[in-house]
Amino acid sequence: MEAVRKSIHLFDLDDTLIRTEARVLVRDAHGSLLRALAPAEFTVYRPGPGEAFDFREFSDLGILSRGIVVKYTKTIIDTILRYGTRSEFGILTARADKKLHAPFLIRLFRSLFGVRLSNELIFAVSDQRFSGYKDRGAAARGQEPPIPFSKLSVSQRKALVIAEDLVGRGFNDISFYDDSRENLESFKVMRQAFPHVVYKPHFIDPTWKARLGEFWESGSESKPLIKGANSVRIILEHHCAAGADPVILRGLAEGGPIRLDTVPVWVVCEEGKFYLRRSIVEADRDPRIPGIP
Ligand SMILES: [Mg+2]
Numbered sequence: 001m002e003a004v005r006k007s008i009h010l011f012d013l014d015d016t017l018i019r020t021e022a023r024v025l026v027r028d029a030h031g032s033l034l035r036a037l038a039p040a041e042f043t044v045y046r047p048g049p050g051e052a053f054d055f056r057e058f059s060d061l062g063i064l065s066r067g068i069v070v071k072y073t074k075t076i077i078d079t080i081l082r083y084g085t086r087s088e089f090g091i092l093t094a095r096a097d098k099k100l101h102a103p104f105l106i107r108l109f110r111s112l113f114g115v116r117l118s119n120e121l122i123f124a125v126s127d128q129r130f131s132g133y134k135d136r137g138a139a140a141r142g143q144e145p146p147i148p149f150s151k152l153s154v155s156q157r158k159a160l161v162i163a164e165d166l167v168g169r170g171f172n173d174i175s176f177y178d179d180s181r182e183n184l185e186s187f188k189v190m191r192q193a194f195p196h197v198v199y200k201p202h203f204i205d206p207t208w209k210a211r212l213g214e215f216w217e218s219g220s221e222s223k224p225l226i227k228g229a230n231s232v233r234i235i236l237e238h239h240c241a242a243g244a245d246p247v248i249l250r251g252l253a254e255g256g257p258i259r260l261d262t263v264p265v266w267v268v269c270e271e272g273k274f275y276l277r278r279s280i281v282e283a284d285r286d287p288r289i290p291g292i293p
Helices: 039-044 061-065 071-082 098-113 128-140 154-169 181-189 209-218 229-239 246-253
Strands: 007-011 024-027 033-037 052-054 088-093 122-124 173-178 198-203 222-224 266-270 273-277
Touching (some): 033 039, 128 154, 154 173, 173 181, 181 198, 209 229, 229 246, 229 266, 229 273, 246 266
Parallel strands (some): 007 088, 088 122
Antiparallel strands (some): 024 052, 222 273, 266 273
C-alpha cells in the first residue's frame, strides 16, 4: 500500500528567510565581550573553553521585525504557492525563545504570503523549554540520552527535530531551506534510518558568494550551472561590474566567456549550456576583456 504523501517546506530563519543586524555575542567566563557574530558566522562558530553565547540582541522583537525578508527566498515561497500546494510550511531556527518569535513569524507568513503557519511547526532549537521537552521525551521512552539536547550542535539538533518531530508526525516529503551546508547535511547522515522519507535540501545562497568560493577552493576546472541562465543572471548581477546586462548575456550565449570581478572565475557557454571555469583556452578569450594578470 502506498503511503499518503505528507509534505512540508521547512525554512531556517537567519540569512535564509530574514536578514538582521542582530549579532550573537560571545563572552568569556567573566562576562567580557570577546566578539559579535553574524548569524551565518554563529552557525559554524566553535566556542573556546569558558566562552558562552549571549543572545540578548535576538530577544529584542524590534530587531527581529526590522529584519529584511530575503528576496531570493521570498521568490521561492511565491513560486511554491503559485503552482498550488497542499504542503505545510514550517520554521526550524537556531534561535531561542519560541514564545517571542512565533507570533511574529505567524504574522509574517499571513501578511506576506497569505499562508497559515502553524505554531506547532515552528521549532526554535535553542529554546530551553524545547530542550527540556526533548530530554523528557527521550527519558520517557527509556532512552537516557548520553548528551542532553541542548549540548548537541545546532546541526544535530535540527536533524533530530526533522527525525522526531516531523518524520515522527508522519511527514514523508521534507524540503529544507538553509544557508548552512552543515545543517542541510546533518539529516542526510541519519537518512538511512528513514528510507520512506523524501528529503530535499536546498542551499540558500542568494548572491552565489558561497558557491563561487566553494568552486574556487575545490580546485576543480569546471562546474555546470544546472539552472542555466537563471544562475548566470544572479552571478553576473553580484560578481561582475557590468551586471547582468542583456548585451553581455547575448555575448556570453554567443560564445564570449566572461571573467568575474570578485573571484578569478570565468562564466562560459558551450552548446547552450553554462559553466563556471577556472581558466579558459586562450583562443576563446574576448580581447575586450582584460586577462588574468
Ligand atoms: Mg541561517
